[in-house]
Amino acid sequence: MxxxxxxxxxxxxxxxxxxxxxxxxxxxxxxxxxxxxxxxxxxxxxxxxxxxxxxxxxxxxxxxxxxxxxxxxxxxxxxxxxxxxxxxxxxxxxxxxxxxxxxGPGADAIAAMGDKINARNLMAAAGVPVAPGTTEPAAGLAAATAAAAEIGYPVMVKAAAGGGGMGMGVATDEAALGTEYDKVRAFAERMFGDGSVLIERYFPRVRHVEVQILGLADGRVVAIGERECSVQRRNQKLVEESPSPAVDPQLRERFLAAAVRAGEAVNYRNAGTVECLLDPATNEFFFLEMNTRLQVEHPVTELVYGIDLVAEQLRVASGLAPTFDPAALTPRGHAIELRINAEDPKRFIPGPGAISAWTEPVGEGVRVDSGYVAGNTVTQFYDSLMAKLIVSGADRAEAIERARAAVAAFEVAGPKCNLPFFAELLENPEFISGDYDTALITRMR
Structure with a gap:
């Protein structure tokens, strides 16, 4: 070590x-x-x-x-x-x-997955399902328009060098495509120094499901279950859970096998995540991107599989074997993560400030990964995430019940805070049913 x-x-x-x-x-x-x-x-x-x-x-x-x-x-x-x-x-x-x-993973793997078009092409060659889309950057609006006509509207306009839900827009027709193309290209040049844009099929009703992978020191790639990440605002996640309520054992097997192929295609080492879009109507899924790092939502996987992913990262980097048996990974119970942000709970606009009160919930199945305590200040210089509230239970119903109690007991005063949104979400019939998609928050608002 x-x-x-x-x-x-x-x-x-x-x-x-x-x-x-x-x-x-x-x-x-x-x-x-x-x-x-x-x-x-x-x-x-x-x-x-x-x-x-x-x-x-x-x-x-x-x-x-x-x-x-x-x-x-x-x-x-x-x-x-x-x-x-x-x-x-x-x-x-x-x-x-x-x-x-x-x-972390090798620099070559990071570079290969950092360009969304290159990543799509690599995954397709490895037999990982990818959504219909361009195989090279759309060189100008004319090329984007031709690609969209071939793919079929609506389409997603994406920054090839983007990530984290940034640099994306939806076009439902040719007029909208012109607006979104210029907007995404300008954003990508400003944020990533690369204005390359790809055009991809947009699925109006879709779920966001990802698989945790770990490339071991001996060269094997292991898939450690999936996470549901469909509660999003502006294409950025607010809630994650594991296992996904949309994934049955047969679909899970397909997800995990595809994620392993994705990792093997780039000789992946250490922790990473293969993100996919799932069409709930057909159970078809498509590669979205690979995050070549530890994810914000990694704790839900830790609680369901009994693994400390940071410890495993350090073991891989040290050339050591994992502490778990890759052939005997079985999910136990259910875990949900809520991202506690310094933002308005209605419009999700950041509201930094000094923290005058901070009381974290405690109890069975409750974990809080926080970055602040009372007396600290959330500044405007960084992401609005203050803490992650992670709850677990024997099943999803128990996890939701514990989440409700934990949200009610979590006190934050000073900055704006999205805790009231989570109180609302945890009573939402669609969320409770488990049959929801990435437009859930839009429907709530």
Whole structure:
């Protein structure tokens, strides 16, 4: 096992990684921006280094500062968490060329999956189902229009270099396509430095289901169950659960087999996620993208399968065998994660601020991965996620009941908070039934 780990991230995910590292006897080193100096993850690390001002480009995305911190503290390995530099192939290469251990997939796999068109083509060649769409960037509106006519409206216009639900638009006809194409291309150039756009079939009623994979040190790729991620606003997730209420044993077998093929196609190592769209009318599913990192929603898989995924990540990076038997993975019970964000519960607009009160729920089947405590300030510089409330039970009904009680007991004062939305969702008949799709929040609002 590696002996020292620098966590190149912040907030709840840094705190969560540090917790497992310390449990394993690994020295945990935090990096932080100036405005994050008082957050819990900094205090809980064995050592902490300030890497710059609030602007992420000057701190959490500052490769030189992070590598200097690793060198000055004698760190042996770097865990990037999610976001920031976690899916930056150049950073992964730089870490390894500096003689450090990269806790994540190889740079080649990150690069291969980072371009959505290249990823689609690789998956199709590997026998993973992909939705009808372009096999190369749409070079101008004329090419996009021709592709959409062949695919059939409605279509999804997507930034080829995008991810995390960003850089996407839906066009129902040719006029809308012109508007969405220009909008997505401009956004992609501004956010990703790459204006490439792909056109793909859009499914009006669809579920978002993903599979957790782990590429082991011996070269095998293991699929560790699926997660339902269809409760979304603006194509970004708010609630995840495992197992998916839409997936029966036969469909699960197909999902897991496809995810393993996807990982094997890029010689995948460490933790990753194969995201798919599921047509509930036909049980057909299509590859959406591969996230070459640990996911925000990884705790629901941990609770259902009894696995600490961060510990497994560290074992893979250390060249060690997993703690579990890949041939005997069986889901037990049900888990639901709610993303507690500093945002308005009606319009989901961020509302940062100083936290005057913070009381986390406790009880059987309740877990909270939080990044803040009372007295901290949620600033405008970073994502609005404050904590993840994860509940588990013997079945979905018990998990929902525990979630209701936990939401009622969770007190946050100061910033805006979306807890009232979750109280509403957990009483929603469509959600309770398990028969919902990605448009659920739209229908609620």
């Amino acid at each position: 590696i002996e020292s780990l620098l966590v190149a991230n912040r907030g709840e995910i840094a705190r969560r990684i540090i917790r497992t590292a310390k449990r394993l006897g690994v020295r945990a080193i935090a990096v932080h921006s100036e405005v994050d100096a008082d957050l819990p993850f900094v205090a809980e690390a064995d050592e902490a280094v300030c890497v710059g001002p609030a602007n992420p480009a000057q701190s959490y995305r500052n490769v030189e500062a992070i590598l200097d911190a690793a060198k000055s503290t004698g760190a042996q390995a770097i865990h990037p968490g999610y976001g920031f530099l976690s899916e930056n192939a150049d950073f992964a290469r730089t870490v390894e060329s500096s003689g450090l251990v990269w806790v």
